Amino acid sequence: MALIESEAIVLRTYPLREADLLVTLFTRVAGKVKGVARSAKKSKRRFGGALEPLTYVRAFYDVRERQELVRLDACEVLESPLASEVGYARAVALAHVAELLDELLPDHEANDAVFRLTLSVLRMLTGDEIWMPVTYFDLWLTRLVGFLPELTECVACGRALNGSRAYFHALADGLMCVDDKRLASSEISSESRALAAHMFRAPVESFGGADWPRSQGADLRKMLIQILQRHIEKKLVTAGMMEKIGRV
Ligand SMILES: [Zn+2]
Structure with a gap:
């Protein structure tokens, strides 16, 4: 013992x-x-x-x-x-962080990068301004567990996507250009791809959580949730809960 x-x-x-x-x-x-x-x-x-x-x-x-x-x-x-006070949006965001860690981390395998990410994001999740820290956490976690595809080129033809339109699909890995997109694809804006690139270069504390509307990075979060759900082969309970936040 x-x-x-x-x-x-x-x-x-x-x-x-x-x-x-x-x-x-x-x-x-x-x-x-x-x-x-x-x-x-x-x-x-x-x-x-x-x-x-x-x-x-x-x-x-x-x-x-x-x-x-x-x-x-x-x-x-x-x-x-x-x-600090736990309002509804914050409660859902905290549950989301816990659910992702529980579903994605293997047992008995230390991961200091994910540990530090979680601590830094939790310190930003102190009020009901949840969308920045949630976006940052989902993005980084997806990358740290190795599921994030290349965001700068089309997975089908290899063409650079910088500045042009890009699409993702619930059943496929990677982004696609306008010529290779499948039926029922969703678009991810170039603003959200630039946001992701920025989030990989800067700590979570450098992004303001206030004045960050639900719509900002929503396409990026949708793509990340689809990637994660495809890999764990089930729906995330908190993904549905988050979709309802801020909708009247
Ligand atoms: Zn293409």
Whole structure:
């Protein structure tokens, strides 16, 4: 039995038996880890608010040989999403971040770039201005897990797309030029492609979250969600929830 200490981000909790919680953590040292927090529902002393999804914690857990689940011993809160008000849009955005990490990260594989991305985006997700941090997170995560296609040339003919129209399709990888686009393709504007290029060169803090309407980068987000859903072969629950935000 080995006691591990690691920074971690809480992704999900599920009730388990009478008083325990099953917790999915994204740990810095070992990637995604599932564990049992004994008596977490009864005893506030050891865990307090530390098991709320998207809480950044210092976790202490035991790993036992030949056991899939670790035993979560204690969690100290480093940063809590509950430190600022959780309105509906923000709640959905936080759930979206948690869902993507849970669906896309393999178990037991550390990924420091994704860990740092998540922390920096969570620090920008403190109000109901969600569209910039969500766009930044979806874009970078898609690239860091290796699913982002080349955005500057047509996947069919290789022609450069800079400045010209570009299309994507739910069932195909890559962007297509106007001559190669398939039926039922969607267009991604050159503004959104330029935005993506800019986001790859600059930290999330350099983009203002306010005055960022839902429409900005909406085609880019739609493309990213399609790419991710195609790779995980299922619909993201939070994608549908986000589509309803801001629609009257
Ligand atoms: Zn083409």
